[in-house]
Amino acid sequence: GAVVSQHPSWVICKSGTSVKIECRSLDFQATTMFWYRQFPKQSLMLMATSNEGSKATYEQGVEKDKFLINHASLTLSTLTVTSAHPEDSSFYICSAEEVAGGNYEQFFGPGTRLTVL
Amino acid sequence: GEDVEQSLFLSVREGDSSVINCTYTDSSSTYLYWYKQEPGAGLQLLTYIFSNMDMKQDQRLTVLLNKKDKHLSLRIADTQTGDSAIYFCAEIDRGFGNEKLTFGTGTRLTIIP
Numbered sequence: 001g002a003v004v005s006q007h008p009s010w011v012i013c014k015s016g017t018s019v020k021i022e023c024r025s026l027d028f029q030a031t032t033m034f035w036y037r038q039f040p041k042q043s044l045m046l047m048a049t050s051n052e053g054s055k056a057t058y059e060q061g062v063e064k065d066k067f068l069i070n071h072a073s074l075t076l077s078t079l080t081v082t083s084a085h086p087e088d089s090s091f092y093i094c095s096a097e098e099v100a101g102g103n104y105e106q107f108f109g110p111g112t113r114l115t116v117l
Numbered sequence: 118g119e120d121v122e123q124s125l126f127l128s129v130r131e132g133d134s135s136v137i138n139c140t141y142t143d144s145s146s147t148y149l150y151w152y153k154q155e156p157g158a159g160l161q162l163l164t165y166i167f168s169n170m171d172m173k174q175d176q177r178l179t180v181l182l183n184k185k186d187k188h189l190s191l192r193i194a195d196t197q198t199g200d201s202a203i204y205f206c207a208e209i210d211r212g213f214g215n216e217k218l219t220f221g222t223g224t225r226l227t228i229i230p
Binding site for chain 2: 046
């Protein structure tokens with residue numbers, strides 16, 4: 001199947017700094033990518049839908065200015081956690097949507113574990 | 118909004134069958150999915166079922182869908198230690214062009230030797 005990568009796989013940062021997470025579709029083009037957040041022992045929560053060449057659509061309760069999303073190309077979306085705080089510590093997972101023959105399928109990245117000290 | 122629920126834990130002896138259950142509320146769901154998440158990793162799509170089907174079998178995996186009761190189950194035959202993971206069901210309603218997956222809480226499957 002299609003492959004989605006994330007970088008970095010883990011990051012530790014100090015409170016107040018910004019962290020950028022990259023999501024790449026390696027062997028297909030993805031007009032739409034999604035960013036999810038997973039708290040320990042909890043399900044995935046969709047944060048935002050990232051559309052190439054346009055502004056991301058954020059879910060209710062997600063701060064746009066804190067979680068900046070840029071989908072500048074058909075293979076790359078980035079999530080920047082600005083002025084990170086310990087409560088932002090989480091596992092962030094992206095997915096990229098492949099459309100082929102009228103079928104849609106989301107492929108997930110391996111996730112990025114963010115720890116804010 | 119949509120709601121998807123699962124039991125949090127399931128323990129099964131190696132070699133037995135595992136049955137993971139899921140209930141959902143969105144009657145307009147068009148696709149229902151099962152994902153597997155191993156520790157510290159992303160999600161792996163195991164299988165999916167279209168809403169007009171009531172059963173799908175794929176090797177050791179059997180998906181049953183009761184659309185009337187909005188109940189989905191995943192049966193893993195001959196459970197192995199490598200099946201230890203968290204299993205998420207998810208639903209999507211493509212009818213309105215909504216590409217958002219709604220996930221259940223996840224069921225942690227533990228294999229007893």
